[in-house]
Amino acid sequence: MGKDAIVSFKGIKDINAEIALTGSKSESNRALIISALSDNLVKVNNLSDAVDTVTLNNILNTISGHTEGGDYITVDVGHAGTAMRFLTAYLSIAKGLFHLTGSGRMKERPIKLLVEALQKLGAAISYAEQEGYPPLNINDNFKQITRNIKIQGNISSQYLSALLMIAPALPQGLSLEIEGELTSRPYLEMTLSMLEEAGIKHNWAGNTIHIDHQSFKECNLTVEPDWSAASYWYSIAALADQASITLPNLKEESLQGDSEISEIMIPFGVRTSYIPNGIALKSGTSVAIKEVLNLKDCPDLAQTIIVCAAAKGLNLSFTGLETLKIKETNRVLALQQELAKIGVLLIEGNEVYTLDCENLNFPQKVKFQTYDDHRMAMAFAPLSLFIDEVEMEDYQVVEKSYPDFWKDLEKAGFTVREV
Numbered sequence: 001m002g003k004d005a006i007v008s009f010k011g012i013k014d015i016n017a018e019i020a021l022t023g024s025k026s027e028s029n030r031a032l033i034i035s036a037l038s039d040n041l042v043k044v045n046n047l048s049d050a051v052d053t054v055t056l057n058n059i060l061n062t063i064s065g066h067t068e069g070g071d072y073i074t075v076d077v078g079h080a081g082t083a084m085r086f087l088t089a090y091l092s093i094a095k096g097l098f099h100l101t102g103s104g105r106m107k108e109r110p111i112k113l114l115v116e117a118l119q120k121l122g123a124a125i126s127y128a129e130q131e132g133y134p135p136l137n138i139n140d141n142f143k144q145i146t147r148n149i150k151i152q153g154n155i156s157s158q159y160l161s162a163l164l165m166i167a168p169a170l171p172q173g174l175s176l177e178i179e180g181e182l183t184s185r186p187y188l189e190m191t192l193s194m195l196e197e198a199g200i201k202h203n204w205a206g207n208t209i210h211i212d213h214q215s216f217k218e219c220n221l222t223v224e225p226d227w228s229a230a231s232y233w234y235s236i237a238a239l240a241d242q243a244s245i246t247l248p249n250l251k252e253e254s255l256q257g258d259s260e261i262s263e264i265m266i267p268f269g270v271r272t273s274y275i276p277n278g279i280a281l282k283s284g285t286s287v288a289i290k291e292v293l294n295l296k297d298c299p300d301l302a303q304t305i306i307v308c309a310a311a312k313g314l315n316l317s318f319t320g321l322e323t324l325k326i327k328e329t330n331r332v333l334a335l336q337q338e339l340a341k342i343g344v345l346l347i348e349g350n351e352v353y354t355l356d357c358e359n360l361n362f363p364q365k366v367k368f369q370t371y372d373d374h375r376m377a378m379a380f381a382p383l384s385l386f387i388d389e390v391e392m393e394d395y396q397v398v399e400k401s402y403p404d405f406w407k408d409l410e411k412a413g414f415t416v417r418e419v
Helices: 025-037 051-063 081-092 112-121 157-169 185-197 227-239 257-264 299-311 322-326 331-342 374-385 395-400 405-411
Strands: 005-008 014-018 042-045 073-076 098-101 124-127 136-139 148-152 174-179 203-205 208-211 219-222 242-248 270-275 278-283 317-319 345-349 352-356 365-368 389-392 415-418
Touching: 005 374, 005 405, 025 042, 025 051, 025 081, 025 157, 025 185, 025 219, 051 073, 051 081, 051 395, 081 098, 081 112, 081 124, 081 136, 081 157, 112 124, 112 148, 112 157, 148 157, 157 174, 157 185, 157 208, 185 219, 185 257, 227 242, 227 257, 227 270, 227 278, 227 299, 227 374, 257 299, 299 317, 299 322, 299 331, 299 352, 299 374, 322 331, 331 345, 331 365, 331 374, 365 374, 374 389, 374 395, 374 405, 395 405, 405 415
Parallel strands: 014 242, 042 219, 073 098, 148 174, 365 389
Antiparallel strands: 005 389, 005 415, 098 136, 124 136, 174 208, 203 208, 242 278, 270 278, 317 352, 345 352
């Protein structure tokens, strides 16, 4: 367990800041796999400094010189869920024997659908411990049996992205049929757009995506700053009395589905202006939100939006949260437990989740648990605008995606003091 920190904000809640965000973790991790598959024909600029990306980059660099035969190499992704999914596919077609493992929580996160899809393609993967979960033993005798794979679309878009990225390297290519509802479609579109930039063509007809065997072209992939990280600044702007926050280099036409935060936060009183070097956020007046907010396409924004709505006393309803239950923690349960500390209920009913803010209150001091989940820490930190002292358990957990989060808060006038 890491150290705790006290987060506070003294004085007038008027925030003026320019915050340079790290590169997108989602884009960075895809770019690294694409680069590895291309034998480094594809170069990557502006990589994220998030721990997940650093971990994946180090792993790929370590195994790049490995040849077939010999003993199993242990590949430990720690808490990096994206790395686990992407490497499961990548290592299945790589030369060498690999024992792919991770943290205790990672061993509780299901991976069966992806493993079964890869096995049907011809991958030699077995479970080292519990069936359906990491760790995995991956052998290098991949022999493609078929190009036709079906996989559910409502479990994890990372399964689909993992398969699509290795598709051009498969002798027969890949024909991927998505069964049922597709969750997090923007992340799939991001993967395909980045592959296309690297010279890989695809055809998406109905619920099936075809990618033929083909070669990558030499190119540079430049990673945009992280819109997921930007979401915490939208929350701060919504909760401050006044805010003017500039976030350089974010694009209006972004590959990242989490750019939807700019539209979602309009009723919360936050306006986004696209300026020559990025975006500018201005706080304003909230308006009533009557419709149910569907976060299916941007689940990584859910904690930010739900906590912000709770702090503003908005009894909103949400759908599209089911995948949150298999993330770094069960994020729905974690939200319910931590929101209760400010008197707010998050009530689940037939996959619709509704806030009850009738008993909302802000104690002088609250300790929030983070559950080894970076997004819990960053979603709840803005409540220090209302609570004199927010004690954040294991505050350095933010290194997973946004290592400079606490430093950036201090730039904006917050005080962060390690306990």
